[in-house]
Structure formats: structure tokens, C-alpha cells
Amino acid sequence: MSTTETLATPPPAKPTVEPLVRLEGVKKHFPITRGIIFQRKVGAVHAVDGVDLEIFPGETLGLVGETGCGKSTLARVVMRLHNLTEGKLWFNGRDVSNVKGRELRDLRRDMQMVFQDPYASLNPRKTVGSIIGAPFRLHGTVPKNRVKGEVQELMELVGLNPEHYNRYPHEFSGGQRQRIGVARSLALRPKLIVCDEPVSALDVSIQAQILNLLEDLQNEFHLTYLFIAHDLSVVKHVSDRVSVMYLGKIVETAERDSLYAQPRHPYTGALMSAVPVPDPKLAKAKRRIILEGDVPSPIDPPSGCRFHPRCPRTQALAKEQGLTDEHGAPLRFVPRCHDEEPFLTDQGPGHTAACHFPLDVRIIPMDIDPEETGAPP
Amino acid sequence: MPEPLLEVKDLRVHFPTEDGIVKAVDGVSFAIQPGETLGVVGESGSGKSVSFLTVMGLINRKSAIVEGEVLFQGQDLLNVPKEELQAIRGNKIGMIFQDPMTSLHPFYKVGDQIAETILAHEDISKKEAGARAVDMLKRVGIPRPDERARQYPHEFSGGMRQRAMIAMALSLNPDLLIADEPTTALDVTVQAQILDLIDRLQSEFNTAVALITHDLGVVAEHCDYIQVMYAGRLVEVGTADDIYYRPMMPYTWGLLKSIPLLTAQEDRLHPIRGLPPSLIHVPEGCPFNPRCPYVFDRCHVEVPQLLPVDGFHAAACHLSLDDRKRIVQEEVLQRT
Numbered sequence A: 001m002s003t004t005e006t007l008a009t010p011p012p013a014k015p016t017v018e019p020l021v022r023l024e025g026v027k028k029h030f031p032i033t034r035g036i037i038f039q040r041k042v043g044a045v046h047a048v049d050g051v052d053l054e055i056f057p058g059e060t061l062g063l064v065g066e067t068g069c070g071k072s073t074l075a076r077v078v079m080r081l082h083n084l085t086e087g088k089l090w091f092n093g094r095d096v097s098n099v100k101g102r103e104l105r106d107l108r109r110d111m112q113m114v115f116q117d118p119y120a121s122l123n124p125r126k127t128v129g130s131i132i133g134a135p136f137r138l139h140g141t142v143p144k145n146r147v148k149g150e151v152q153e154l155m156e157l158v159g160l161n162p163e164h165y166n167r168y169p170h171e172f173s174g175g176q177r178q179r180i181g182v183a184r185s186l187a188l189r190p191k192l193i194v195c196d197e198p199v200s201a202l203d204v205s206i207q208a209q210i211l212n213l214l215e216d217l218q219n220e221f222h223l224t225y226l227f228i229a230h231d232l233s234v235v236k237h238v239s240d241r242v243s244v245m246y247l248g249k250i251v252e253t254a255e256r257d258s259l260y261a262q263p264r265h266p267y268t269g270a271l272m273s274a275v276p277v278p279d280p281k282l283a284k285a286k287r288r289i290i291l292e293g294d295v296p297s298p299i300d301p302p303s304g305c306r307f308h309p310r311c312p313r314t315q316a317l318a319k320e321q322g323l324t325d326e327h328g329a330p331l332r333f334v335p336r337c338h339d340e341e342p343f344l345t346d347q348g349p350g351h352t353a354a355c356h357f358p359l360d361v362r363i364i365p366m367d368i369d370p371e372e373t374g375a376p377p
Numbered sequence B: 001m002p003e004p005l006l007e008v009k010d011l012r013v014h015f016p017t018e019d020g021i022v023k024a025v026d027g028v029s030f031a032i033q034p035g036e037t038l039g040v041v042g043e044s045g046s047g048k049s050v051s052f053l054t055v056m057g058l059i060n061r062k063s064a065i066v067e068g069e070v071l072f073q074g075q076d077l078l079n080v081p082k083e084e085l086q087a088i089r090g091n092k093i094g095m096i097f098q099d100p101m102t103s104l105h106p107f108y109k110v111g112d113q114i115a116e117t118i119l120a121h122e123d124i125s126k127k128e129a130g131a132r133a134v135d136m137l138k139r140v141g142i143p144r145p146d147e148r149a150r151q152y153p154h155e156f157s158g159g160m161r162q163r164a165m166i167a168m169a170l171s172l173n174p175d176l177l178i179a180d181e182p183t184t185a186l187d188v189t190v191q192a193q194i195l196d197l198i199d200r201l202q203s204e205f206n207t208a209v210a211l212i213t214h215d216l217g218v219v220a221e222h223c224d225y226i227q228v229m230y231a232g233r234l235v236e237v238g239t240a241d242d243i244y245y246r247p248m249m250p251y252t253w254g255l256l257k258s259i260p261l262l263t264a265q266e267d268r269l270h271p272i273r274g275l276p277p278s279l280i281h282v283p284e285g286c287p288f289n290p291r292c293p294y295v296f297d298r299c300h301v302e303v304p305q306l307l308p309v310d311g312f313h314a315a316a317c318h319l320s321l322d323d324r325k326r327i328v329q330e331e332v333l334q335r336t
Helices: A003-008 A071-078 A101-108 A128-139 A144-157 A162-166 A174-186 A204-221 A232-238 A256-261 A266-274 A280-285 A312-320 A335-339 B048-055 B082-088 B110-121 B126-139 B158-170 B188-205 B216-222 B240-245 B250-258 B297-301 B321-332
Strands: A021-034 A040-055 A060-064 A086-091 A111-114 A192-196 A224-228 A241-246 A249-255 B006-017 B020-032 B037-041 B065-072 B093-096 B176-180 B208-213 B225-230 B233-239 B307-310 B313-315
Touching (some): A021 A071, A040 A071, A040 A249, A071 A192, A101 A111, A111 A174, A128 A144, A204 A232, A204 B250, A241 A256, A249 A256, A249 A266, A266 A312, A280 B216, A280 B240, B006 B048, B020 B065, B037 B048, B048 B176, B048 B208, B093 B158, B126 B158, B176 B188, B208 B216, B250 B321
Parallel strands (some): A060 A224, A060 A241, A111 A192, A192 A224, B037 B225, B093 B176, B176 B208
Antiparallel strands (some): B225 B233
16 A cells, blocks of 8 residues: 555645634534433434544635535534534634633624525525624624615625615525525624535526635635535535545545545545536546445444445455455455544645545546547647 | 437427416427437426426426427327326336435335336236335345335435335336436435436336436436426537537536536636526527627527527527637637
8 A cells, every 4th residue: 555655755834824713523422312201312323423623714625425424513513503522622723612602602703604595594584684684783793773784785795786675585586595695694704604505505507606706705805614515516616625524524634636636535536436527528537436325324333434334445455355254255345444443644745534545546537638538629 | 210209399388377477388399219318407497397297297287388299109198188198107108206205105115105106007916016116126226125115215215215216117117217306316426326227227128218407417427318498498409419519509608617617627617697587577589698698689589499500409599600619619618
């Protein structure tokens, strides 16, 4: 394996900037109880199970993973909408893992969220003006008589007509509603905006409008984004760095270009190969890895590497080495993957992955020679 | 040219409402040959689902005005008696829907639901139908099918439910499978599994597939022919290569330019400006004219017809073919 190579490369220069958000060993378990009066705890959903993560000021960190991998729970933990079961959360250099009440409310001024469903995240009985103005009223940062002016300014900023101040959410299209959600999140000039699948409910032509808007706002207000999505092409477009999550753990983190050029974790590779490429020739040139089965239950995650029951890499290795179990049947994994949990190790500058046998192949044909495929230049 | 399996001629589906007539489908003609895969792309409200629901006879004729012809193996499905339609539906045309949770009945065992479809069309015993259901579950790649057949839909994951739906749709070996956004609710990894399964079963059963989706990547990978819909009309049809390498309609350009690519890096996306039109007040002339960057006076007056470009490739646009070829080379294909 390339372990010797990896060790030979010098450790990446430590960034001098302090991270805006830092998570250390963060866990969020949801207890499963039996009984009505005497509720016994019989188990737990390990939604987030030991996550270390840093988000630097002004950057966009993309977070990808399948349904049920814990990415939304992680976002809610960062927002302190869930309490941490274990671990530490720092925001802007301050330990905020246990802040409560007034302090928590003040903290929320600096972090806001944009939700996935633009239909469910706006109160249908409130006018747009009062939805966007709600943060001002709750935090009292703007005197009452100036709220309307501020709200209209925000509406203009996100590309809504300020004259629509008194309209209701149902009068807007999906894309416009998402703009309302963005305006609301911007009201208090936060430092961090957590975007939980902000464009997955929108049509492609509208999706591009919202992505451009988020980018413009980031440049204008020096915002930091935690951008959660399951669409790897969208994440690639918006992110500076990307983290990949599987069953409550981060399995790979890297600079955007490094991750897409050479994914190291087999799960990242499989995710990438599954993205349909809108180009018939490139699609044919793409390496196809079809993952079998579904994500296992987070109540009782697999031992060792959590990905080993589905991992195409360990299956191939076991086959290559002709490994068999005690009954002589072929093994579908290398014993090390079953027994030993891999930790995040350096795979190059700023690139970490948790795998015993990292990949060393390109998945997406990025710089394919047009001559070679016959695709027009 | 062999006899097409399905031929739709000048189909119009209009829904009268209090606010006016919603022209969901407005003059659509196309054909599907046996065994081929047709991709239908378009945004929400472009009429792609409604046109195929009409083919299946799932549009309530009391609340909609349906005109045109839907010829399936030479028979006009819009004018056959209900019993005959019932015999074709499920038997010769199968359909799978976007949301596998709401399309399976939560109270009945999965195996029984598949067996029910078979029993509705074939004169066999319940036991035989049950065995066929288990066999179908096995063919769509569900592990331990006999056990799974006795379970309820809530015990299945999203991908498994979609597999069960496919098993049900293919249990009678239909000639045409209509897949309406079959993978939109699923993760990419599961999406790849399901699309692969559809591909495999298609070659195994020689079924023609109509794949309705908004994802240009999905059609690029799985379809022989593609038709692009906008505001209830077909605006461009062609082979996959035509649509991706020689698109000839500004809306198709807009779609291709607005998607972020995994295979290229660029600073900014190029969205289509504005919003899709209301289907009650479709703009005069070309329905795309308010959003089109190349609009000129003729576009406001005259509806462009779907005119052949070459071979099977056709597009509806007033710009001259030379202008469009130049724009495609200079502006659209510059991404990679």
C-alpha cells in the first residue's frame, strides 16, 4: 500500500487561521425506550458517532452522504438545535457545547439555517414581511419603526421585489420561497449559515439561480457556509472543502479538487461513480462501482470499518487473496476491515481518509482527451 | 420503419379551472419503438407526467379535456371501453411512480400485492400467483425473496420498495414500461442500482421504456432517444448525442448550461433567467420567449413548430439553423 508514500509527504502547513467552528469527538445518540411509565433504555440510534470537524471563516464546507448517515443531525448539533451526547463544540473560539438560555439565544444570532423544503419552512399564515422580520423582533436588534425598511432591503438583496412585503408564501414559487428563507437567515448578519439541502427541492434552472445567489452573498458578507447536500455535483460547485459522512462518522475530508481528482475512501469513490453524468460519452468512460444493499441501521453499526459489509474494495482484495472463512466459503471482506476500526489518516496535503486500503484510482474522467472520445471540443 | 409500439398524435390535455384553462399538454406527438428507451426531460409543470398519465388512462376524463390519439399497438387507448383498457393496463403497459411509499398499499403484504396484479390478468391459482410474485422479487434482486414477500411495505427500505414496484410492473411482462421519476426520491447509490436494474430487465424482457425525469444525467446514461418538454409542448427531440452535443433549442441550451458538472470546474453557473410560465397564461408565440436570451420579434407572434434538423433530430425555434449552430459552438459547448 501507499502508506510509506503518505508518510514521506510532509505534514500540511498548519493553517494559521482559527476555525470558526470546531467539533471534537461529537456524538449525538437518540435513546430508544420501551415501556410507558418506567421507560427503560434498550438501545440508541448512533446518528452522529464521534465527529471531528473544522470550518474556517469565509469558506464553504460541503458535507455529503446518503440518507440516514447523520448529516442533518450533525447540522442541527452545530446549530445547537440538539444537545450533544458527548464531545465538544467550539464557535468562534468559545466552547459552546453546554450554553443555555440567554447565552444560547445570543449565540444563534451568529448562526442561521436555510432549510431543504421551501414549502414547509415558511409559516403559511404569516406575510413575507413578518417572516423575514421575525429575527429582528426576537432579538431586538432593529427599532420597530425601521424593521420594514430593513426587511425590504433584505428582499432586494436576495432578488425579491420589495413591494411583495405583504404577500403570503403561497403566492411565491419554490425558488422565490427559498430566497425568502435565505433573506430570513441573513437578517441578523450571521457569521455561519448552515444550508441543509437548500436546492434539492428545486428545478435545475432555478437551482442554479439560488446557488449563484448564495455565492454572491458569501462574497459580500464574508459568510461561512456548512453546505449539506446529497448531490455531489452541486457540492463540487459550491465547496472549498468537502467532508464525506457514512453512518455517523466522517470517512474522508479534503480540498475540493483533491477529493474529486482522487477520492481515497472506497465509499467516496462509489458515491462519485453513482452520479449520473450529463454527457453520453463521458458517462461511458466513467468507472462504475455499484454498491450493494442499503446503509446499515445506525442502531447497531457494523464492527471495524462501518463500510466493510458494502465495500467493493475489501471484497476485491479478499477475492484476490483467495480468503475463506473457517468453513471454506469465500470471505467478502479482509479480516482487518472487520476487526479494526480505521482512523482518519493523512492522504496528502489537507486530505484525510479513514480506510485501511485507500483507493488510488480516478473515478470521474475529468480531463478526458476530446480526440480520444471523439466528443466535440 | 416497423410499426411503433406506442404512437401519440397531437395530444392535448386541458384542465378547466376557476382561474382559466390549464393547458398541461398542448399538442404533443411522439412514438416509441419496441424495445427502445425514450427519455422525457423537463421541469416541473412541463407536462411530462400528465402526457404519460393520459397514455395510461389515469386522467379523469370528467375533469379534463383530452384530444388527440394514443395508439398502442394500433389501438386508440383514448377510445377503448373501460374493460379493454383495464386488460391492457398492467398487462401490456406497466408503470412505476416516483414515490414508492405512497404507491404500495401499507395494509397488504408486498407479495400479495404483486400476486393481485397477476391474478387480475391471468386465470391461475392464488398459489401459483404467489410463487410468481416471489420469483419476480428474486429477479429484481431482493435477497431472501420468499421471506420478503410476506413482509409489509414499511419493512422495506426506499430502494427495496422501488424494486418491489418494478417487480409488480414487470410481473406480466409488459411491452412498455413507463417510469415516472423512478429514482428522484432515492440516494444516488440506490439510484444507480435501480437504473441498472431497469437496464438489465429491459434487455432480458425486451421491454420498451419511457423514462420520465428532470435529471439530464440520468437520460444521458440510459436513453436511446430523448425528448425535451417545455410548457406542455415538445421543444426538441433527438438521440442522446443530438441533445448533448448538437442541441438546437435555447431551452435545451439553458438546461445544459445551468447544471453543475462533476466533470468540469467553473466559477459561475448560468441559470435560465425568470420562471417557467403559468400554464393558464402561456406566452403568445414561443412559450420560452420571456426567458430566451436570443428572442426576436417573430418569437412573440408565431408558435415555432418542431422542424427536423437532420435525421430524427428536430427542434422548435425560429432562429436560423446556421445561427443556432454558431451559438452552440461558441456558447453552449464551451464548458469542458
